[in-house]
Amino acid sequence: MIQILQSSVLFSGYTPEQLKQLLPCLDSWEKTYDKGEYLMRMGDRAEMIGMVLSGSAHVIEEDFWGNRNIITEIGIGEVFAESYACANSAPLQVDVVTQEKTTVLYIYIHKLLTPCGKACDYHISLIRRLVGMLAQKNLFLNEKLRHVTRRTTRERILSYLSAIAARKGSAEFDIPFNRQQLADYLAVDRSAMSSELGKLRDEGTLTFHKNHFSLLQ
Amino acid sequence: MIQILQSSVLFSGYTPEQLKQLLPCLDSWEKTYDKGEYLMRMGDRAEMIGMVLSGSAHVIEEDFWGNRNIITEIGIGEVFAESYACANSAPLQVDVVTQEKTTVLYIYIHKLLTPCGKACDYHISLIRRLVGMLAQKNLFLNEKLRHVTRRTTRERILSYLSAIAARKGSAEFDIPFNRQQLADYLAVDRSAMSSELGKLRDEGTLTFHKNHFSLLQ
DNA sequence: AAGAATCGGTTGTTTTTACAACAAATGGAG
DNA sequence: CTCCATTTGTTGTAAAAACAACCGATTCTT
Numbered sequence: 001m002i003q004i005l006q007s008s009v010l011f012s013g014y015t016p017e018q019l020k021q022l023l024p025c026l027d028s029w030e031k032t033y034d035k036g037e038y039l040m041r042m043g044d045r046a047e048m049i050g051m052v053l054s055g056s057a058h059v060i061e062e063d064f065w066g067n068r069n070i071i072t073e074i075g076i077g078e079v080f081a082e083s084y085a086c087a088n089s090a091p092l093q094v095d096v097v098t099q100e101k102t103t104v105l106y107i108y109i110h111k112l113l114t115p116c117g118k119a120c121d122y123h124i125s126l127i128r129r130l131v132g133m134l135a136q137k138n139l140f141l142n143e144k145l146r147h148v149t150r151r152t153t154r155e156r157i158l159s160y161l162s163a164i165a166a167r168k169g170s171a172e173f174d175i176p177f178n179r180q181q182l183a184d185y186l187a188v189d190r191s192a193m194s195s196e197l198g199k200l201r202d203e204g205t206l207t208f209h210k211n212h213f214s215l216l217q
Numbered sequence: 218m219i220q221i222l223q224s225s226v227l228f229s230g231y232t233p234e235q236l237k238q239l240l241p242c243l244d245s246w247e248k249t250y251d252k253g254e255y256l257m258r259m260g261d262r263a264e265m266i267g268m269v270l271s272g273s274a275h276v277i278e279e280d281f282w283g284n285r286n287i288i289t290e291i292g293i294g295e296v297f298a299e300s301y302a303c304a305n306s307a308p309l310q311v312d313v314v315t316q317e318k319t320t321v322l323y324i325y326i327h328k329l330l331t332p333c334g335k336a337c338d339y340h341i342s343l344i345r346r347l348v349g350m351l352a353q354k355n356l357f358l359n360e361k362l363r364h365v366t367r368r369t370t371r372e373r374i375l376s377y378l379s380a381i382a383a384r385k386g387s388a389e390f391d392i393p394f395n396r397q398q399l400a401d402y403l404a405v406d407r408s409a410m411s412s413e414l415g416k417l418r419d420e421g422t423l424t425f426h427k428n429h430f431s432l433l434q
Numbered sequence: 435a436a437g438a439a440t441c442g443g444t445t446g447t448t449t450t451t452a453c454a455a456c457a458a459a460t461g462g463a464g
Numbered sequence: 465c466t467c468c469a470t471t472t473g474t475t476g477t478a479a480a481a482a483c484a485a486c487c488g489a490t491t492c493t494t
Binding site for chain 3: 368369395396397407408411412414415427
Binding site: 405 | 479
């Protein structure tokens with residue numbers, strides 16, 4: 001388990017000794033579930049965050065008419081319900097369901113956010129880590145939202161490429177997606193996006209080869 | 218200034234005495250700007266968060282070809298750059314520009330996230346407040362993203378109304394938007410949305426009167 | 435009450451997208 | 465190299481959205 005924690009974003013960088021010191025003061029506990037069990041249900045008020053130690057789970061949304069929609073997959077070392085738990089236990093708008101036999105480590109958010117003042121100096125740095133994760137996710141969502149709220153495929157493409165160029169500080173750069181992944185990220189049709197890219201190339205707005213793009217003018 | 222702080226999300230609930238105890242250990246400082254001045258620039262690494270005490274500012278994105286886009290307005294008592302500052306001073310992807318003569322209170326995020334252990338017990342609760350704000354924003358962005366990534370106007374409407382119904386725990390509810398605001402939120406054309414609502418009504422999926430909606434079946 | 439402004443619904447036209455089907459290019463695996 | 469699977473580009477068609485213009489209803493102001 002220590003190894004899994006070390007490979008997770010929340011606990012990476014701590015030594016096994018530090019983790020052994022840290023874990024008891026978080027009031028954490030483990031539980032193992034069978035396939036298809038609910039870890040949390042819509043309407044629940046999460047007072048703890050969960051980390052998958054083995055197996056995997058899906059975060060699922062079900063609408064008024066019963067249509068299901070998988071929002072994310074939670075893999076090993078990944079965390080769920082942290083936004084709900086940190087937002088004063090706001091009621092969950094989603095369900096969390098195991099996809100296979102799965103072990104989960106639960107950590108009381110109240111304990112995590114209360115420095116104990118004892119030997120565990122690492123507590124403060126853990127809080128910073130959590131804050132960093134929330135903020136990072138915030139930036140990620142914010143950026144994606146900026147692209148996706150554009151009205152046309154063309155605008156979404158240009159918004160995305162522009163942002164990458166700004167980040168890299170260069171008009172020439174590689175993107176971390178293939179075409180299908182980019183289309184999914186921008187919430188557009190792949191073929192429509194591909195043909196739009198062709199038009200932009202023909203108009204002299206940009207050039208590209210595979211994942212390498214150059215913005216022109 | 219104390220009054221403004223008390224009306225802000227970050228500092229509401231503290232008494233003037235508590236605020237006077239709290240502020241010094243945050244290393245905060247004020248600065249006043251003229252209209253059109255840059256508070257922060259793209260690429261900056263924010264080590265502090267800003268709160269507008271008077272006036273207002275715009276968060277602006279400028280793309281590779283120079284097209285400007287206002288992302289948000291920051292009003293009195295509202296905070297900016299908190300996600301960047303909390304994400305280990307990630308470089309800003311936006312500019313922040315005053316819209317008028319504006320006074321800003323800056324708070325070093327490092328100080329805010331380091332409980333001083335002295336008389337100020339309120340420090341811990343302030344960290345919790347910040348965590349709560351980040352988490353809340355996270356949930357908000359997450360939800361909006363879920364609606365906006367639907368491909369059609371119809372799907373976006375149903376996704377949104379379904380979420381509100383789930384939150385209110387009833388198939389009948391009021392929404393906090395007028396038509397134009399809802400269209401903006403869902404990133405669709407108002408008239409197209411209006412006509413789609415008409416079709417949904419005719420098909421018996423829902424009924425509505427002004428801001429009051431009922432989902433059927 | 436009259437006039438102005440705002441809001442919401444409707445309709446027709448143009449633009450854009452989704453979808454489907456297919457071809458070309460690419461990249462491994464044997 | 466050849467075969468096979470995957471990725472990417474292209475095209476035509478049907479569906480959907482954006483846009484613009486307009487009208488009626490409501491609200492606000494004076």
